[in-house]
Amino acid sequence: MRRTASDRQGHTMSLTGTEAASHYDDALRELLFFRGEVATASQAVLAAAPRSPMGNALAAYLGLLGTEEKDATAAKEAFTGFAAGVRDEDLTPRERQHLAAAGSWLDGDIHRAGQLLGELTVAFPRDALALAVGHQIDFLTGDAARLRDRVGGALTAWPEDDPLYGNILGMYAFGLEESGHYTRSEEAGLAAVERDPRDVWGIHAVVHTYEMQGRFAQGIRFLDARTDDWASGNYLNVHNWWHYCLYALEAGDTGRPLEIYDAVLHHEESQGLAMELLDASALLWRLLLTGREAGARWTRLADAWAARQDPPYYAFNDVHAVMAYVGAGRTADAERLVADREAWLGRARPRLPNHAMTAAIGLPVCRALIAYGQGRYGQAVDLLAPIRYRLNTFGGSHAQRDAIQKTLLEAAIRAGRDDTARTLLSERIGLRPVCPYNWLAQARLADRLGESAKAAAARARAAEQAAAGAAALSG
Incomplete structure (x- = not known):
């Protein structure tokens, strides 16, 4: 007898009884709150209904979302075994689309998976799994417009009394922020957090919005007021602590970020997950x-990246591994990673998205980081300047990619590329006039050019802005 059940949004689940469907709903909720219990709930779905199409799709997605190659390999093996026994007539159209999307991503085609999930969301706008996974794909591929519109196009189909509505709103807030709609993003993010203070993705969206506007003092206060809701017990806590560190750095405090680094970001008990090492x-x-000095932290971090022995899987991770190697003075390790990826490009399928990410963005950035570490600043500029408007295509957020943009600026200043540095600073100050880093960089450039009055004014502006953040940290 063909068993069917429905999820809480009313979607039919083939080969899935009511017990498994209940576990599936629990898993979706844990996924949207970024809690580790999602793994247990997902396993419970398959324990109750091993042939559940949605249960197997969920398990496949969970193996992919962390950008861990070993997890993706295990997920593909399990999914392939399941798919071999699936009959098309046992599936609903929605389930067929999910299995096609999961299979595409497991085969390395993340863009195709995102497209299939987008089509699915048009037909089934209240499919929370399609929205959540598609949203993360848009983030991993740096597609700001889809990050916004995938969720925005489904939002009005969700009744506001649905228990998951706040989470969907929090996703929308992040898409709005990455697209530059800061006022609307703040409104949506705060509304999501008001509905459920533990919505760490909604909190994350608001934090990004404040970061992009230079409202770091407000960001510190926002996070401090909600520490119990975001600072532990979820997969996003390390990343939100990282945002806290960025606020503190803007306030001129390097001690607090390093304390947080040692307590949360990387320490002896860290599991070496790519997202956290990043x-x-x-x-x-x-x-x-x-x-600023980081001491032996660089060596320990480089060791952690090296221990992973990552194959070519996600160029964004490769770049951050190279940062660690360069910071630790292990140029040979950085160059070996670059050489490995170059060799892989010669034998990999060109249609794979990570092939294009690596060739067009990942390798030039890695080479630029190595050049910067060796003091070849002009070469770093030459590598980064042509791709600076395309950095989004290898994933991450504006805040994350700003480390690369800052590398370009610092290299330009140190290489004496004064016109380039002036242009970059003019752009940055125009977008973020409240940013002590920007003004201090402006002061250093002015010093180079002999513009002492301009340098003094820029330093005074930086000090004034940093003081506001310092007051928030001490308050």
Whole structure:
């Protein structure tokens, strides 16, 4: 007998009884709150209904979302075994589309998976799994417009009394922020957090909005007021702590970020997950760019990246591994990674998205980081300047990619590329006039050019802005 059930949004689930459907709903909720319990709930779905199409699609997506190659390999093996026994007549059209999307991503075609999930969302706008996974794909591929519109196009189909509505609103807030709609993003993000204070993705969206507007003092206060809701017990806590560190750096405080680094971002008990190592590299690199020391942290972080022995899987991760190697003075390790990826490009299928990400963005950025670490600043500029408007195509957020933009600026200043540095600073100050880093960089450039009055004015502006953030940290 063919068993069917429905999820809480009323979608039919073939070969899935009511017990498994209940576990599936629990898993979706844990997924949207970024809690580790999603794995247990997902396993419970398959324990109750091993042939559940939606249960198997969910398990496949979970193996992919962390950008861990070993997890993706295990997920593909399990999914292939399941798919071999699937009959088309046992599936609904929605389930067929999910299985096609999961299969495409497992085969390395993340863009095709995102497209299939987008088509699915048009037909089934209240499919929370399609929205959540598609949203993360848009983030991993740096597609700001789809990050916004995938969720925005479905939002009015969701009744506001649906228990998941706040989470969907939080996703929309992040898409709005990455697209530059900061006022609307803040409104949507705060509304999501008001509905459920534990919505860490909604909190994350608001944090990004404040970051992009230079409202770092307000960001510190926002996070401090909600520490119990975001700072532990979820997969996003390390990343939100990283955002806290960025606020503190703007306030001129390097001690607090390093304390947070040691307690949360990377320490002896860290599991070496790519997403967490990425944040650790991104923080230490920002310290390096401003001449601040991180001590033995670089060595330990480089060791953690090396222990992973990552194959070519996600270019964004490769770049952050190279940051760690360069920061630790292990240029040979960085060059070996670059050489490995170059060799892979010669034998990999060109249609794979990571092939294009690596060739067009990943390798030039890696080479630029190595050049910067060796003091070849002009070469770093030459590598980064042509791709600076295309950095989004290898994933991440504006805030994350700003480490690369800052590398370009710092290299231009140090290489004496004064016209390039002036142009970059004019762009940055125009977009973020409240940013002590921008004004301090302006002061250094003015010093180079002998413009002492301009340098003094820029430093005074930086000090005034940093003081507001310092007051928030001490308050």
